[in-house]
Amino acid sequence: MEGLKNPNGRFDDRQDLLSRIEKYERKVIPSYEGKVHELTHKLRNRPSICTSVSCIDVSKRIGDFEKDSKMNPELDKIRSELKRAEEVIREKDNEIEAKNKELREMTNMIQKMAATFNTEMSKQEILIRELNDEVVDLRGQIRVAIRVRDYEKDGSNFEITSDNEVKFQQNGQSNVFEFENVFKPTTNQPQVFNEIKELIMCALHGKNVSLIAFGPTSSGKTYTMRGDEENEGVIPRAINFMLEHSRHDLATIGWQYSFVASFIEVYNDEVFDLLDEKKKIKITGEAVTSNKIPIKGMRDVNHLLQLADAQRSVASTACNLHSSRSHAIFQIYIDGVNKSGETIKCSLKLVDLAGSERAKESGAQGEQFKELTKINQSLSTLKKCIRAQKNKDTHVPYRDSKLTILLRDSLGAGSSKTMFIAHVNPNDVCETDRTLKFTSDLRSTRIGKATVQTGQ
Structure with a gap:
């Protein structure tokens, strides 16, 4: 056609x-x-054919x-x-x-x-x-791990005997200390975080969680929590973990999350906002009003940490050329809602405590001596609160220090899963002995079972 x-x-x-x-x-x-x-x-x-x-x-x-x-x-x-x-x-x-x-x-x-x-x-x-x-x-409501800084092993009275034990000799007596994890000098940052991320997961499930780094000055606490440009610490890794896990695994079953963060420091027993030009903060009862920044991605986190780093109080001492002179508390507030109607409202505290020092060894004078005194006093109050919880005393002296007021929910007054990461430099025998003895008290302390926080 x-x-x-x-x-x-x-x-x-x-x-x-x-x-x-x-x-x-x-x-x-x-x-x-x-x-x-x-x-x-x-x-x-x-017509018919015719003659016409x-x-x-x-x-x-x-x-x-x-x-x-x-x-x-x-x-x-x-x-x-x-x-x-x-x-x-x-x-x-x-x-x-x-x-x-x-x-x-x-x-x-x-x-x-x-x-x-x-x-x-x-x-x-x-x-x-x-x-x-x-x-x-x-593993206990207060979990304790230890991170060991590199040290001279020949002739040392400190020995790592397994992934969960260390042995320490003092005054002719040998003692064995048990931990959830022993992070050896060769343990890198990703390996440390891999051992604690199950605790971070609890925060996404609605439980208040606290992770506290403590130990003497120059033992590596800030490195563990903050890290450096090439080796991120717990804080950036924890936030990245929560962002990724909430947007993928938990999102597939109907969860939606929002995160905001604050960053404060306790310096000379006063509280300052590291995200608001280091303004002094008043504590009303147990409430603290500080600047909070929404976190939607790691760019927000990096900006926040850089802002806080520029404000935090540091100084050079005979023990540490870059010593943190304040307790830093980074707190992430988590709001979650599921399509079923279930909600959670909790927080994750990541704490970098200032290091204890002895005045004689540090050479502190003047303002630095005042800083040292306040640091040691607040750490002493922290230990008193732990021991009071351990002994089940009727009174726990949280209000004796701004630090313990801010951490009281993590130490037994509230509902929280808490972990301490002790840091030791075995070359410093006296401070290692003090730190190890405190970890024994921590591991013997029960602060009650954490419950899901719904915000209602």
Whole structure:
């Protein structure tokens, strides 16, 4: 059929075919049908041949008849092509409908599988929460790890005997101290975080969590918590872990989270906001009003940490050329809501305590001596609070120090999962002895089981 097909003998597409068929139905076919009708009419009304009809008229009529007769095969051909085209269109429509039906069935199957998957994921997430809590609780509500700075091993009275024990000799007596983890001098930053991330996970499950680094000056506390440009510490790793886990694993089961952070320091027993030009903060009762910055990505975290680093109080002493002279408390406030209606509202505290020093060794004088005194006093109060909890005393002296007021929820007055990371430099025998003895008190202290915080 001329004009109905492209040069290759095929229709371009269904719309092209329909357009061409419409053209022939509108113009060509009516023309042929009109001529057929006219010829039929002439034949029916044809007069009998008589002497009044000339031979010329008869010849003309016969010629017209023969001409119109030749058109009939072409018209039949067009009709046949149209019929075949209609059959092709019906076949294509049937194929399309079959494909659409198959697609609908596959879509329904995928939706059912997704619903089943989400249900199973929710069950698994609840189970993981319970197992994670059991693991943490079995290790004691106050967990204690120790990180050992590199030291001269020859002739040392300090020895790492396993992944969970160290042995220390003092005054001819050898004592073994147990820990959740012993981080050796060769342990790197990722390995340290890998051992504590289950505790960070508890915060995403709605529990208040505190991670506290303590130990003498120059033992590596700030390095563990903050890290450096090449080796990120616990603070940036913890935030990145929560952002990634909340946006992927927990998001698939209907959770949405928001995070804001504050960063304060306790310097000379006064509280200052490191995110608000180091403004002094008043503590009203147990409430602290500080500047809070939303965290949506690691760029926000890096900006926040740089801002705090520029404000934190540091000084050079005989024990440490870059000694932190304040206790730094980085706190992340977590709000979570699930599509089921479940909510959580809790916080994660990451604390870098100032290092204890002895005045004689540090060479502190004047303002530095005052700083040293305040640091040691606040750390002494912290130890008193731990021992009071251990002994189940009716009174715990939280209010004797700004530091312990701020940490009271982490030390037994509230609901929290708490972990201390003790830091030691075995070359300093006296401070190592004090630190190890304090860890024994910590591991013997029960502060109660943490509960989910819903904010209601």
